[in-house]
Amino acid sequence: MLPPTSKSLPLLLMTLLIVLTITRVGIELSVHLLPMHLSWIMAFGFYYLSIETALWFLETRSGLSRPQYALSLRPLPPMKPLLVGLVLPALLPLGVFVSNYQQVPAATFAYIVVFAAINPFFEEVFWRGVLNQLPISRVKRQVISALLFSFSHYFLWGSYWLSNPKVLIPTCTTTFIMGWCWMWFYQRDGRLFYPVLSHMAVDVFNLSIAVFMGIDLVGAR
16 A cells, blocks of 8 residues: 555545545435335445445545455554553443433344444444545544544434434534544554444444434433
């Protein structure tokens, strides 16, 4: 992989535009063609398609390449990156899980597990793997990744499934912190697989599928 240069910046920004545009179009189609409790499935299909399209664009139009997951767990990361970069973001939504898991139908947990097993691979390879190739300083990449990751939740999902301010505001706040922690870890460790594992825990604790299926966890309290 060639090192990022200023010439790669427009191409990397184009990948962001691809993800936001294709996903947003897919969301609008989904909510108008399907019942709300099913539309999230089609919407996320477009989201993952947009990421794959962005990765294809990155590989074919520049010297940059698709980030790799590096599935090896050895050696284990040092204690500070482990706690700050992985454990901290994973535990942020634990309170949501403890407060709401009893209100979620048992059958829904299967969807939550499936979603948590798939979603982090797509999101980490783009929001961390791709954005870490921006030709700016490490700290600026951390900030930009966190901001855009948080903004994507507002721009893509805030109009429908996360429209309740009691859900949207904490979601955008915590995803900013998570995005910063995961990028900070990835820059030090070089492996995406650890952020993927932390992200999986987040998606389970957030009861993500329950939210996207239209179960109002806040209103159900």
